[in-house]
Amino acid sequence: MGRILLKNGKVVNEGTIQELDVLIDGDIISKIASGISDASAKVIDVKGKYVLPGVIDDQVHFREPGLTHKGTIATESRAAVAGGITSFMEQPNTVPQATTIEKLEQKFATASKTAFANYSFPFGGTNDNLEELKRLDKNSCSGIKLFLGSSTGNMLVDDEEVIESIFSSTEMVISAHCEDETTIRRNLATYMDTYGDDIPIEYHHLIRSEEACYLSSSRAIALAKKTGARLHVFHLSTAKEMDLFRNDIPLAEKKITAEVCLHHLWFTSEDYKEKGTLIKWNPAVKTAHDRDALWTALLDDRIDVVATDHAPHTITEKDNVYTKAPSGGPLVQHALPAMLEKHLEGKITLERVVEKMCHNPSILFQIAKRGYVKEGYFADLAVVDLENSWKVTKENIAYKCGWSPFEGASFKAKVTHTLVNGHLAYENGVFSEERNAKRLTFNRP
Structure with a gap:
């Protein structure tokens, strides 16, 4: 995997919301700061959206x-x-x-x-x-x-x-x-x-x-x-x-x-x-x-x-x-x-x-290096748009069973991007059929 740069997002982490860029190198979040530029990275502009831990x-x-x-x-x-x-x-x-x-x-x-x-x-x-x-x-x-x-x-x-x-x-x-x-x-x-x-x-x-x-x-x-x-x-x-x-x-x-x-x-x-x-x-x-x-x-x-x-x-x-x-x-x-x-x-x-x-x-x-947007942590991230209304229908339900108790309901917020260990697994309704999932590890003394 290469490098991905999430630009202009509002990062929600540890009780704060800050407009920051997030640079991902392979599996890992390598840098979180304002105004990051990296010519080698794939840039995803998430302006107006929120970047959450997965x-x-x-x-x-x-x-x-x-x-x-x-x-x-x-x-x-x-x-x-x-x-x-x-x-x-x-x-x-x-x-x-x-x-x-x-x-x-x-x-x-x-x-x-x-x-x-x-x-x-x-x-x-x-x-x-x-x-x-x-x-x-x-x-x-x-x-x-x-x-x-x-x-x-x-x-x-x-x-x-x-x-x-x-x-x-x-x-x-x-x-x-x-x-x-x-x-x-x-x-x-x-x-x-x-x-x-x-x-x-x-x-x-x-x-x-x-x-x-x-x-x-x-x-x-x-x-x-x-x-x-x-x-x-x-x-x-x-x-x-x-x-x-x-x-x-x-x-x-x-x-x-x-x-x-x-x-x-x-x-x-x-x-x-x-x-x-x-x-x-x-x-x-x-x-x-x-x-x-x-x-x-x-x-x-x-x-x-x-x-x-x-x-x-x-x-x-x-x-x-x-x-x-x-x-x-x-x-x-x-x-x-x-x-x-x-x-x-x-x-x-x-x-x-x-x-x-x-x-x-x-x-x-006690999960190791997940659950936060932090440098050195795995790049498990969800990007959400709080102003992107959609309705749950049979056509957009992804479960194998094909139904949801929310069918017919409308939500104002939508998940637009999901990254799993730095891999863009989901983007604007489109799945990547590649996988980069890992077995969870734990820090239990």
């Missing part, structure tokens, strides 16, 4: 191996770069599940050949793979993933002794899906007694309820405090859970951290009427009160990270009765534009969007 998405499901009719590492990471996401952490509930080091490395091998964005994969904990988990090198992958509540892939970890042993046996970040399975099953049985399989989707958030979420997350947090484990709670969805998290210490010193996903910040239970099973997620989209509380916690730093939980299914699979319709939906292409829309509405500053989607995932997972 988004780091700490939770995606790209469906490979075994579920590739829904999506693949190639198709979904390609869609991700259209949304300014330059690094992802893909979850272990594939077929087969990534619950051995051998299966985990097979996913890395696939990504090394096919991914358009930088990649890592957490190791999946189960009721019976503790010894394998103990063999993991703490710098080999993004961390450990535990499903402390049922979800796609049947990886429920429900043996309390095993959970405590896992918490006590690793220094790595343990990312947890927290929903209480007993509560969910009891609620589901109640509604099935009335409706059978065809439960109205409006009851989804009452089946996968606030109680189910709070019971599980509070237990996990209590256990983390007891064992000293490094716990990261995925996709929070309720107001009640917000009291479990702190904002009085810096992120780098937190032992218990929190994530919220775009759909829980955007949709509410009122949207089930229009969107139906297209917005059926686990945990469920809940009430407007819950959404408001999530925003409050995000802005006061009890919640540290915004992610997607991108989890595509085919539209045929989604178009089913309640008990047959799978949970999950595609989001990587539209998460950053949606957060930028909230910025333009005055809900969140641009600097805070970058903090929650770029800086904080880097800090939280």
Whole structure:
């Protein structure tokens, strides 16, 4: 690769916005300053646009191996770069599940050949793979993933002794899906007694309820405090859970951290009427009160990270009765534009969007040289135009599944360029079919 010079952009980094040029030499940002000139560089004039660090998405499901009719590492990471996401952490509930080091490395091998964005994969904990988990090198992958509540892939970890042993046996970040399975099953049985399989989707958030979420997350947090484990709670969805998290210490010193996903910040239970099973997620989209509380916690730093939980299914699979319709939906292409829309509405500053989607995932997972616009860092960058309205249509959806819960929505902001390790992976709606993605590395002492 050669040299690229981004001219006249407004660089958003570490709480500031400054008009600066960014010179990229190969994979790396070599210089950030005003008035850079370099005759050997390809010049891209981004005047009037904003240069952000590439988004780091700490939770995606790209469906490979075994579920590739829904999506693949190639198709979904390609869609991700259209949304300014330059690094992802893909979850272990594939077929087969990534619950051995051998299966985990097979996913890395696939990504090394096919991914358009930088990649890592957490190791999946189960009721019976503790010894394998103990063999993991703490710098080999993004961390450990535990499903402390049922979800796609049947990886429920429900043996309390095993959970405590896992918490006590690793220094790595343990990312947890927290929903209480007993509560969910009891609620589901109640509604099935009335409706059978065809439960109205409006009851989804009452089946996968606030109680189910709070019971599980509070237990996990209590256990983390007891064992000293490094716990990261995925996709929070309720107001009640917000009291479990702190904002009085810096992120780098937190032992218990929190994530919220775009759909829980955007949709509410009122949207089930229009969107139906297209917005059926686990945990469920809940009430407007819950959404408001999530925003409050995000802005006061009890919640540290915004992610997607991108989890595509085919539209045929989604178009089913309640008990047959799978949970999950595609989001990587539209998460950053949606957060930028909230910025333009005055809900969140641009600097805070970058903090929650770029800086904080880097800090939280101790990722080496990514998540910032800094000299010496990898040139993972997203250029965005905040005055470039567009509408989500089937024709511009990049997901393999071909649909989006945002179809028909209009956004005022657009990702115009995405660079992955200095490679221009996406420019004004056009993808480069070349790849320059790398395996994420970590600085864990």
